[in-house]
Amino acid sequence: MTFLGEGWDSTAVLVDGRWVERRPRRAEIGPQLVRESVVMPWLAPMLPLPVPVPVLVSDDPVVVRHELVPGEEITSLTATQGRQLGEFLKALHAVPANQARERGVGPMPLPVDRFRTEVQVPGGDELLAKIDGLPADTLVHGDLGPEHVLGRDGVLTGVIDFGDLHVGDAAIDLAWALHATPPEFAAALAEVYGVTPALRERALVWHQLGPWHEVLHGHDTGDAETVEVGLAGVLDRLKRG
Incomplete structure (x- = not known):
């Protein structure tokens, strides 16, 4: 073991x-x-x-x-892998959400009140205001990032960690893929998936929101270092956005 x-x-x-x-x-x-x-x-x-x-x-x-799902965490990203992930997300987001609900998959409410009180940064209120009215009609992975996408020999071999699977905004699964990957990977994914300007804009909101969860997790576990790293990420993504 x-x-x-x-x-x-x-x-x-x-x-x-x-x-x-x-x-x-x-x-x-x-x-x-x-x-x-x-x-x-x-x-x-x-x-x-x-x-x-x-x-x-x-x-x-x-x-x-x-x-065991084959492969390792990918350290470099290519257009080929972007196309693969685009096809994966396209298939996942096409799954009927009502059928997922029948199997116990529902929405995942955001801790907005905690965000407002525990992550007070310049520009934070403006970002949180963008959350209101976002769609919640698609089956999504909910936590898609480099640590959950596996590859080997230049191709993707699997996607793991579906603990945050829920019915939400398709753009949450595009956040990292469009806004924190090499241009050739992001462009290939966007072409295969059919990313619209509206989806890209919402994906940026979710990308900027990602480190806010890290701050809350640090508070919950009493880990000051996690809080510090999370806050640095919050400020950096707000500045770059």
């Missing part, structure tokens, strides 16, 4: 070199892992890249297990 890592919500170990076993770090995460064991077997066949398909092996305590 090999320890793979500890995320915000769960810990993971590799069993027999093939199976990833995950356990919740907090009691409220248990139902999330159970939901993944219901939703992912239904969702996976509709997607063009491998994804985790967890099976519930224990409900008290909650433990899920899935086959």
Whole structure:
């Protein structure tokens, strides 16, 4: 058994070199892992890249297990990979949201009140005002970034970590992909996906909002360094946006 890592919500170990076993770090995460064991077997066949398909092996305590998705965290991004991810997101966002709701996937409300009180920075109120009225009609990954996109030999091999899967704004999955990747990757993805100016603009809002969650997580865990890094990210993305 090999320890793979500890995320915000769960810990993971590799069993027999093939199976990833995950356990919740907090009691409220248990139902999330159970939901993944219901939703992912239904969702996976509709997607063009491998994804985790967890099976519930224990409900008290909650433990899920899935086959290891091949590949490693990508360190360089190319147009080929951009096209692959564009096709992946296009397929994911085409999945009927009502069918996801029937399997327990709903919206994910933003902690806007906490943002206002705990992340007070110049320009912050203007960004939070842009959140009002954003659509919430698409099945989204919800936490798509370089650590959750795997590759090998110049191509993508899988997408992992669907703990934040929810019905929300399609632009949230385009935030990192359009605004924090090399131009050739972003352009290829945008062409395949069919990114509109409105989607690109909303994706920037979500990209700017990303580090705000890091600040709140630091407050919740009493980690001053995480708070400091999160605030630096908030200010940097607001300035660049």
